[in-house]
Amino acid sequence: MYIDAGTGSMMLQVIAAGFFTVVIFFKSIRAYFKQLLTKKNLSNDSLEKNHEDRG
Amino acid sequence: MKTADNISASFRDPDGFVFQKDGGLYRQILPHGSKSFHHFLNSGLAQRLIDQGKLAKFTIEAINELGTVLHITRLPYISYPYEWCFSQLRDAALLTLELMQEALANGLILKDATAFNIAFRKCRPIFLDHTSFELYQEDAPWRAYRQFAMHFIAPLLLMKKVDLRCLQLFQGNIDGIPLDLASRLLPWHTWLQPNPLLHIHWHASLEKRISSDKSSRNATHLPKRRLLALLSGMTSWIASMKPPRQSTEWEHYYNDNSYSDHSFAAKQELVREFCGRYSIHSCIDLGANSGVFTKIAAEFAELIIAADFDAHAVEALYQLGQTQTDEIQPLLLDLNNPSPDLGVLGVERDSFFKRTSADCVLGLALIHHLRITGNWSIRQIVALFDKLAPAALVEFIPLDDEQTQRLTRGREEIYQDWTLDNVRSAFQEKYAHCHVKPLLDSGRVLLELAR
Numbered sequence: 452m453y454i455d456a457g458t459g460s461m462m463l464q465v466i467a468a469g470f471f472t473v474v475i476f477f478k479s480i481r482a483y484f485k486q487l488l489t490k491k492n493l494s495n496d497s498l499e500k501n502h503e504d505r506g
Numbered sequence: 507m508k509t510a511d512n513i514s515a516s517f518r519d520p521d522g523f524v525f526q527k528d529g530g531l532y533r534q535i536l537p538h539g540s541k542s543f544h545h546f547l548n549s550g551l552a553q554r555l556i557d558q559g560k561l562a563k564f565t566i567e568a569i570n571e572l573g574t575v576l577h578i579t580r581l582p583y584i585s586y587p588y589e590w591c592f593s594q595l596r597d598a599a600l601l602t603l604e605l606m607q608e609a610l611a612n613g614l615i616l617k618d619a620t621a622f623n624i625a626f627r628k629c630r631p632i633f634l635d636h637t638s639f640e641l642y643q644e645d646a647p648w649r650a651y652r653q654f655a656m657h658f659i660a661p662l663l664l665m666k667k668v669d670l671r672c673l674q675l676f677q678g679n680i681d682g683i684p685l686d687l688a689s690r691l692l693p694w695h696t697w698l699q700p701n702p703l704l705h706i707h708w709h710a711s712l713e714k715r716i717s718s719d720k721s722s723r724n725a726t727h728l729p730k731r732r733l734l735a736l737l738s739g740m741t742s743w744i745a746s747m748k749p750p751r752q753s754t755e756w757e758h759y760y761n762d763n764s765y766s767d768h769s770f771a772a773k774q775e776l777v778r779e780f781c782g783r784y785s786i787h788s789c790i791d792l793g794a795n796s797g798v799f800t801k802i803a804a805e806f807a808e809l810i811i812a813a814d815f816d817a818h819a820v821e822a823l824y825q826l827g828q829t830q831t832d833e834i835q836p837l838l839l840d841l842n843n844p845s846p847d848l849g850v851l852g853v854e855r856d857s858f859f860k861r862t863s864a865d866c867v868l869g870l871a872l873i874h875h876l877r878i879t880g881n882w883s884i885r886q887i888v889a890l891f892d893k894l895a896p897a898a899l900v901e902f903i904p905l906d907d908e909q910t911q912r913l914t915r916g917r918e919e920i921y922q923d924w925t926l927d928n929v930r931s932a933f934q935e936k937y938a939h940c941h942v943k944p945l946l947d948s949g950r951v952l953l954e955l956a957r
Contacts, residue, residue: 459712460652461726467704468732471739 519618522573522637532567533636535574542614542640543574549612555633560601562625562634576636582788582809583835583862586855587621587657588676589845591820591838592665592749594631595673598624599658601631603741606648610730610737615642619654620682622855629827629834647728648736652709656682658744659705666750667692667702670817673838680849685710701743749821769948773901774802776943776952777868780899781806784956788864790894792841793872795819797826797834803868804831811862813839841890842880859893866897870952874903877924878913884923884932892936897956902929904949926951 511526521539525532535543546552555561563579587595598621606616616638623635648654660683664672668691675683689710696702777799781789789803794812796819803810812823812834820838827834839845844858869891876882876890891898903910905924914921926942930953934940937955944951 455652456647456649457652457713459714459716460655460709461647461649462716463704463709463712464647464651464736465726465728465732466708467739468728468736470700470704471735472732474739475735 519635519637521640524578531578531580533564533576533578534572535576535637537573539637539640540573543637545641546612546614546636546639549614551608551612551614551639552636555605555608559627559630560605560633561636562632564636578636581625581627581632581634583811584625585835585837586845587624587661588673589838589858590626590673591817591824591836592662592670592673592747593821593824594626594836595621595658595662595665596744596747596749598631599654599662599744600741601633602654602658603737603744605633607734607737607741609639610642610734613642614639615646615648616640616650619648619650619657621657621676622680626835628832629824629836630832642730645727645729647726648733651736652685652713653682655685655705655709659740660685660688662744662747663696663702663706664688664691666747667696670750673817677845677848680855685713701740705740769946769950772946773870773952774799776945776954777802777870777899778805780952780954781866784866784897786865786897789866789868790862790864791868791870792839792890793870793875794823794868795871797823797831799868799870800834801826801831804833807865808833809835809864811835811837811864813837815840815842841876862894864895866899867891867895869898869900871901871903871909873900873929874907874910874913874924878910878921884929887929888932888936891933891955898937898953900933900953900955901945902926902951902953907949929953 519539520536521542522533522535525534552561556563562581564576567575567577569575587598590598601624602616602619606619609615617640618635618638623633623638624631625634626632656679661673661676664675664683672691675687685706689707692702692706697707781803786803786807788809788811789807790811790813791797791800791803792813794800794814795816797812800810800812800823810831810833812827813836814820814823815838817838820836823834823836827836839858845855847853847857847860848855873887876887877884891900904926905911905914905918905921910924930940930942933953933955937957939954939956941954942951943954
């Protein structure tokens with residue numbers, strides 16, 4: 452390794468990586484619920500459409 | 507036969523070096539870096555990146571007592587980070603992060619993250635260093651993170667939050683902008699933003715507070731999953747950065763000048779004729795502005811170095827290259843102070859003049875600025891064109907022109923030598939052919955020059 456990684460820099464990297472891991476965790480939870488809601492809306496829409504078609 | 511010349515920019519890496527021989531460009535991989543390089547090769551990553559245009563092409567030339575020799579396909583032009591616009595530096599940062607993620611997926615890691623590892627071909631960033639990929643050790647942190655912050659994050663943030671001209675700090679700090687300096691220069695509200703706070707402010711504070719201690723450095727562990735989260739976080743943040751809007755006097759140059767539509771069309775036609783007559787392959791457009799004439803030159807040439815000293819113009823040229831004319835090589839260049847020789851022994855990074863030559867130069871609506879704003883002598887103006895190419899198309903704008911009057915601001919008596927006769931005879935000392943082509947009713951003329 453020919454470049455100086457810097458001790459403080461390595462510690463900061465661990466902190467920053469932890470921060471982004473938490474951010475990504477919450478983002479994935481949000482994405483999961485968003486997907487769940489979209490699916491629910493889609494299935495409601497298709498149910499209504501089927502109902503209208505039959506009507 | 508010419509002996510091998512080591513390229514002085516590659517002296518730092520113990521795993522290999524670049525050299526030139528008989529006009530070819532080669533990279534010697536030393537035994538120390540052999541294992542990593544062969545893993546890079548055998549994983550298929552090298553070929554995949556070459557196919558995607560993200561890595562400089564190479565072929566294995568020989569295997570000798572020193573290791574492996576690669577023959578590298580030379581790029582048409584190398585520009586340096588301090589000659590890029592905001593979007594170029596951002597795209598170079600994104601390519602570095604993308605390659606880092608690709609490397610990790612293939613059991614490798616980037617051992618350095620310098621912006622000088624990247625050049626531009628057809629307005630797309632391309633990675634140059636084949637020995638940057640080394641074997642990944644389980645749970646090892648990214649040792650080049652600090653270098654990435656100094657080479658990419660600090661200049662991008664300074665350009666975005668302070669001023670585009672902060673890029674010039676790079677010229678004085680070719681090993682990257684010191685993080686403590688970046689932290690002091692950034693406005694206070696960046697302390698409230700998570701990314702600048704982490705990558706610059708806390709980073710700089712921790713660097714200062716914690717002295718270099720080998721044992722603690724070796725003890726740092728960072729699981730791959732977390733490292734990937736860091737890379738992904740930095741990627742989405744940097745990808746969201748848009749070039750800052752700062753108004754400059756050059757933005758509306760073509761809408762605010764003394765040409766009639768006819769004269770402007772005549773000028774375009776003369777540029778087209780000139781480029782066609784000299785069957786050019788490469789061209790330098792000095793003061794390219796929004797690239798109106800660069801586009802015309804691109805109809806003929808395979809490489810156009812489109813230089814301007816206005817960062818917004820270079821940004822526009824880069825966008826033009828990405829969307830319409832990919833032969834463009836945008837370049838941020840102040841002719842009053844062009845990039846000098848830099849680095850160790852003054853040979854690490856070549857000056858603009860050492861790197862740049864072409865079949866022809868365009869100097870349209872330029873030389874009156876050099877004479878009046880820059881106070882260049884007419885001989886110095888001729889020397890500039892003579893240095894760069896054997897043919898040139900130069901626009902002469904007389905003292906009584908509206909644009910020139912704006913520049914002289916009542917100091918006309920200092921510039922009494924600025925006459926067509928004087929300019930023409932000075933160019934004739936260097937160029938055997940000098941044809942004067944008037945631009946209809948504008949009072950301006952084009953000088954078509956060839957040695």
